Structures are given as structure tokens and as C-alpha cells.
Amino acid sequence: MAAKNVRARVRDVPGPCARWGDDDADFIREVLDLVxxxxxxxxxxxxxxxxxxxxxxxxxxxxxxxxxxxxxxxxxxxxxxxxxxxxxxxxxxxxxxxxxxxxxxxxxxxxxxxxxxxxxxxxxxxxxxxxxxxxxx
CATH class of the missing domain: 1.10.10.10 (Winged helix-like DNA-binding domain superfamily/Winged helix DNA-binding domain)
Known part of the structure; x- marks a missing residue:
């Protein structure tokens, strides 16, 4: 539940993380870490x-x-x-x-x-x- 609150605050600030949905955020970071x-x-x-x-x-x-x-x-x-x-x-x-x-x-x-x-x-x-x-x- 705390992770959702953090993600909600991220959406208030412009930047690439604001475009990621909660369901995609972990996977996107995982792929970025690999590539x-x-x-x-x-x-x-x-x-x-x-x-x-x-x-x-x-x-x-x-x-x-x-x-x-x-x-x-x-x-x-x-x-x-x-x-x-x-x-x-x-x-x-x-x-x-x-x-x-x-x-x-x-x-x-x-x-x-x-x-x-x-x-x-x-x-x-x-x-x-x-x-x-x-x-x-």
C-alpha cells in the first residue's frame, strides 16, 4: 500500500516516472536495468x-x-x-x-x-x- 502512495506522489512531478502505471513501473525498471x-x-x-x-x-x-x-x-x-x-x-x-x-x-x-x-x-x-x-x- 505504501508503494502506491509513493507512486501517486511521483505522478504529481513531471518526468519519465510519471508516465509509468503502477502495474508497469517495476517491469520497466527491470528492463532498463538490463539494457x-x-x-x-x-x-x-x-x-x-x-x-x-x-x-x-x-x-x-x-x-x-x-x-x-x-x-x-x-x-x-x-x-x-x-x-x-x-x-x-x-x-x-x-x-x-x-x-x-x-x-x-x-x-x-x-x-x-x-x-x-x-x-x-x-x-x-x-x-x-x-x-x-x-x-x-
């Missing part, structure tokens, strides 16, 4: 050019651990953003590709990655300025 995750962004962006094998994804995404790559691929599959195809070959071959739903997210993900690259230096300067100012306090 806003750094590994999800990088995996989706890497698959923009077409299907890739697990080892190709691991090589293309610096810093991702085997565990995080596996977990993120499973999460993206669960939400219908990726499809996994296992080919009956020896040795086994598995490819991942974006689904239609995943491709619909691609321009947003690539724009976010591009913004990050374009503004990296300024963000870093702001972090250093903030850290320097708070170290004195």
Missing part, C-alpha cells in the same frame, strides 16, 4: 554487424569475464533480445544474434555508446575535479 548494463550495451553493439560465436564476443569485448558474458547472454536471451543457435557439428558451434526486438534497441544502444565515447574526456575531468574537491572536505 542499461554495460555488458548488455557492449554485447548488443557487438552483434550489430551480425551473428557471432561466444569466443568472438569474448574477444571483442575487453574486460568481460567468462561468467559475466555467459550470464548477460542468458539474460538477453530470456528477454527475447538475443537468439542462440547451436549447430550439430563436431566440434559444437553456437552463435548468438540479435532478434527483431534486439535490433529495435540497437540505435539506442549505439547512441549511448557513442555519447560515452564522445564525452569520455569531459566526464573524466569532471570526476577528477569532484574527487579533488571532496578530498579536501
Amino acid at each position: 542499461g548494463d554495460k555488458w548488455s550495451v557492449l554485447i548488443i553493439g557487438t552483434l550489430a554487424d551480425g551473428p557471432a560465436r561466444y569466443s568472438e564476443l569474448a574477444a571483442a569485448i575487453p574486460g568481460v569475464s567468462q561468467r559475466m558474458l555467459t550470464l548477460t547472454l542468458k539474460h538477453l536471451q530470456r528477454y527475447g533480445l538475443l537468439a542462440r543457435t547451436a549447430y550439430p557439428e563436431v566440434p559444437p558451434r553456437v552463435e548468438y544474434r540479435l532478434t527483431v526486438l534486439g535490433r529495435s534497441l540497437l540505435s539506442t544502444v549505439l547512441a549511448l555508446a557513442e555519447w560515452s565515447a564522445d564525452n569520455h574526456a569531459e566526464v573524466r575531468r569532471n570526476q577528477e575535479a569532484f574527487d579533488g574537491a571532496t578530498a579536501v572536505d
Whole structure:
């Protein structure tokens, strides 16, 4: 019941949360958490050019651990953003590709990655300025 009171107050203030109904709010946050995750962004962006094998994804995404790559691929599959195809070959071959739903997210993900690259230096300067100012306090 308290959650509904909080949601009612949110609707009085303009912003994206005001557009979410009580029934949708938790799910929307869940999806945003998934698609806003750094590994999800990088995996989706890497698959923009077409299907890739697990080892190709691991090589293309610096810093991702085997565990995080596996977990993120499973999460993206669960939400219908990726499809996994296992080919009956020896040795086994598995490819991942974006689904239609995943491709619909691609321009947003690539724009976010591009913004990050374009503004990296300024963000870093702001972090250093903030850290320097708070170290004195």
C-alpha cells in the first residue's frame, strides 16, 4: 500500500516516472536495468554487424569475464533480445544474434555508446575535479 502512495506522489512531478502505471513501473525498471548494463550495451553493439560465436564476443569485448558474458547472454536471451543457435557439428558451434526486438534497441544502444565515447574526456575531468574537491572536505 505504501508503494502506491509513493507512486501517486511521483505522478504529481513531471518526468519519465510519471508516465509509468503502477502495474508497469517495476517491469520497466527491470528492463532498463538490463539494457542499461554495460555488458548488455557492449554485447548488443557487438552483434550489430551480425551473428557471432561466444569466443568472438569474448574477444571483442575487453574486460568481460567468462561468467559475466555467459550470464548477460542468458539474460538477453530470456528477454527475447538475443537468439542462440547451436549447430550439430563436431566440434559444437553456437552463435548468438540479435532478434527483431534486439535490433529495435540497437540505435539506442549505439547512441549511448557513442555519447560515452564522445564525452569520455569531459566526464573524466569532471570526476577528477569532484574527487579533488571532496578530498579536501
